[in-house]
Amino acid sequence: MEKFSLVGHHTGAVIAFEMAVSYPKRIDKLVLSNCPYIDEQKQKVMKRRHPLDKIELEEDGGHILELWNGRKSFYPKHRPDLLTRFVVDALKSGRFGVEGHRAVREYNMEGKFEKIKCPTLLICGTDDPFVYPDLKRLAKNIPNSQVREIKGGAVAMMDQMPKQVARVLVDFL
Numbered sequence: 001m002e003k004f005s006l007v008g009h010h011t012g013a014v015i016a017f018e019m020a021v022s023y024p025k026r027i028d029k030l031v032l033s034n035c036p037y038i039d040e041q042k043q044k045v046m047k048r049r050h051p052l053d054k055i056e057l058e059e060d061g062g063h064i065l066e067l068w069n070g071r072k073s074f075y076p077k078h079r080p081d082l083l084t085r086f087v088v089d090a091l092k093s094g095r096f097g098v099e100g101h102r103a104v105r106e107y108n109m110e111g112k113f114e115k116i117k118c119p120t121l122l123i124c125g126t127d128d129p130f131v132y133p134d135l136k137r138l139a140k141n142i143p144n145s146q147v148r149e150i151k152g153g154a155v156a157m158m159d160q161m162p163k164q165v166a167r168v169l170v171d172f173l
Contacts, residue, residue: 125153
């Protein structure tokens with residue numbers, strides 16, 4: 001059976017987490033980048049919020065501004081290029097744009113941590129308000145894990161700071 005290393009970022013980190021849980025003999029090394037810690041408490045908080053990317057199309061284009069303003073606090077100031085990329089991606093996904101966040105909101109990590117058998121690296125940007133506060137708790141629960149914080153990294157850390165992220169990834173992998 002061939003093994004491989006797996007890297008996932010944000011929503012993709014939750015998918016990578018589940019793959020490592022479901023196929024522990026296949027994953028050689030696991031990198032979870034800006035991975036949310038989803039437990040029952042976090043699910044309750046997320047269910048009370050308006051879905052992040054849920055918008056209604058408006059003739060005057062107001063939905064584009066709604067996407068922009070809804071995401072602005074998650075992206076670094078003075079980097080409208082990163083926020084623009086998100087808005088374009090969200091618009092391209094249309095009505096399916098909310099599905100990834102819905103899947104994360106409904107996922108629960110509790111009781112699965114011990115199933116991860118491979119060395120795991122948790123990287124997280126210190127400016128990601130959604131996941132950074134739970135980073136230490138996530139690391140505490142994943143056996144054989146190590147943490148690397150990337151100062152100033154936000155939700156779009158992979159695009160925002162590609163050299164810093166690549167350096168951390170190469171060192172681990």
